[in-house]
Amino acid sequence: MANMTEEELKIEVKVAQEEVRLIKSKFDFQVSELKEEVSFLKEKLMAQQDMLKIAIDYATKLSAELKIFKKRIDSGNFQSTH
Secondary structure, three states: OOOOOHHHHHHHHHHHHHHHHHHHHHHHHHHHHHHHHHHHHHHHHHHHHHHHHHHHHHHHHHHHHHHHHHHHHHHOOOOOOO
16 A cells, blocks of 8 residues: 555545445435334334223223123123113
8 A cells, every 4th residue: 555656546435435335325325224124113113002992991991891780680680772
């Protein structure tokens, strides 16, 4: 490297700068893809969380209604609708 001319050094610098630009471009693209995937996964998890909340609310409501129904049966205050 000590024997390189100024022109050869300039060429080496340009090549290195181009490599850095290429690597940065690839990195930025990969980061962008990861951000999209994280966003998609976040939306999916939020939807699943909403579905679980609905299922839990429904199960809680059914449980309460079953307790009331059982009390009515146990107290003899039940009339069949059939």
